[in-house]
Structure formats: C-alpha cells, structure tokens
Amino acid sequence: MKLKDFHHYKGDELTPFEKVERKVMEMVASSKIADSQREDSIIFELMHAAGCMQIGRLLAQKRNLNIDIASVACMLHDIFVIVSGTYQNHGPAGAPIARKIFEEIGSFSENEIETITQAVAHHSEKEIYSDNPYIELVKDVDVFDCSLYKNSEGFYRIHKSAEIVKEYENRIRKVRLELNLSPEPVFRK
Ligand SMILES: [Fe+2]
Known part of the structure; x- marks a missing residue:
C-alpha cells in the first residue's frame, strides 16, 4: 500500500469532511465576539469542539458508525454558540449554519447533510433516546x-434540573463503560 503523507490541515489535500473541520476551527479563530459577550469563552468553545470531535471518532469505532460523519457532527454541534456566543435554542439554530457550511464546501450527499444537521439540531434533547445513532452519539x-x-458537576447541579443531571449521568456512565473506563466517578473530581 502506498503511504499518503498527512496534510496537517494545510493546503487542498483535505477531504470535504476535513475541510468542514478546518472551517469550524477557522470560525473559532476569527470570532469577533469577545468573551465578555459570550456565555462561555471562545477558548472553551475551541477545546470543546476539538475534544468532542476526537471522542466522537473513538465512539464511532466502538459503535460501528461512520467516523467522518461522527467527527464532523461532533465538531459542528455547538456551531451556533461559536457564531453567536449564546446557548439559547442553539441546537435547532445551529442546523442551518451547518447546512450552509456543507453547501459552501460542496460534494456532500443530501443524506450526509441531513444526518449531521439532524444531530446538531437535536443534540440538546438529552432526556430523549431516539433511534438515530448519530443524534445519540x-x-x-x-x-x-x-x-x-473539573467542576462540570457543580455547573450542572447549579444550572440544570435534577432530572436532567440524572440523564447526563446515565449517558456519561454508558460512555465510560464503552471506553472501558471505571463507571465512577461520573464527573471528574
Ligand atoms: Fe456541547
């Protein structure tokens, strides 16, 4: 097999999926919305988007899902927050932004666009268990x-209802088991 060099996200050798990943990071890097106008810092948005992308790539393999679709869906899930600074209705509001990025980069099938934009739109509904594996991922x-x-548990317990925190805990425990991690502690201490 002929080895291909890694592009490190420079140049035109990227796949369309990688171009979306680069585009999201460029949007983070070029954001004009100051942290004082944001609910979270732009640095957190960068860390969370990149962290989710890599975890999505791992879980996709565990769940026999398409790695590119999982990777890009995770990278894009908070795109509305990156663009606007606010979490208000950010799932549904992010879907059209994601669609626009796909259309600009081109060469995605409608099926791929639909799968990823649905995952973006519905990712906040943590208490609902759908039969769509990419939304659940x-x-x-x-x-x-x-x-x-650290202190993610404190944030959730202060800002979310007890029922929602329970759903979060169930989901985190499930992922920890899938990744062969000890189920406790659910939140990093
Ligand atoms: Fe998120």
Whole structure:
C-alpha cells in the first residue's frame, strides 16, 4: 500500500469532511465576539469542539458508525454558540449554519447533510433516546467531554434540573463503560 503523507490541515489535500473541520476551527479563530459577550469563552468553545470531535471518532469505532460523519457532527454541534456566543435554542439554530457550511464546501450527499444537521439540531434533547445513532452519539459525546472538566458537576447541579443531571449521568456512565473506563466517578473530581 502506498503511504499518503498527512496534510496537517494545510493546503487542498483535505477531504470535504476535513475541510468542514478546518472551517469550524477557522470560525473559532476569527470570532469577533469577545468573551465578555459570550456565555462561555471562545477558548472553551475551541477545546470543546476539538475534544468532542476526537471522542466522537473513538465512539464511532466502538459503535460501528461512520467516523467522518461522527467527527464532523461532533465538531459542528455547538456551531451556533461559536457564531453567536449564546446557548439559547442553539441546537435547532445551529442546523442551518451547518447546512450552509456543507453547501459552501460542496460534494456532500443530501443524506450526509441531513444526518449531521439532524444531530446538531437535536443534540440538546438529552432526556430523549431516539433511534438515530448519530443524534445519540453527539448527545453522549457532548456530556462526556464536559464531564472531563473539573467542576462540570457543580455547573450542572447549579444550572440544570435534577432530572436532567440524572440523564447526563446515565449517558456519561454508558460512555465510560464503552471506553472501558471505571463507571465512577461520573464527573471528574
Ligand atoms: Fe456541547
């Protein structure tokens, strides 16, 4: 097999999926919305998007899903927050932004666009268990990535209802088991 060099996200050798990943990171890097105008910092958005992308790539392999679709869906899931600074209705509001990126880069099938934009649109519905594996993957990845930050438990218990925190815990525990991690502690201490 002829080895291909890694492009390190420079130049035109990227796949369309990688071009979307680069585009999201460029949007983070060029954001004009100051942290004072954001609910979270732009640095956190960068870390969370990149962290979710890599965890999504791992879980996709565990679940026999398409790695490119999982990777890009995870990278894009909070695109509305990256663009606007706010979490208000950010799932549904992010879907058209994601669609625009796919159309600009081109060469995606309608099926791929639909799968990923649906995952973006519905990823906040953590209490709902759908039969769409990519929507569920993004939900699981989102809470699992956050659980790896110190005081994420405090944030959730202060800002979310007890029922929602329970759903988060269930999802995080499930991912920990899939990745052969000990199920406890659910949140990093
Ligand atoms: Fe998120």
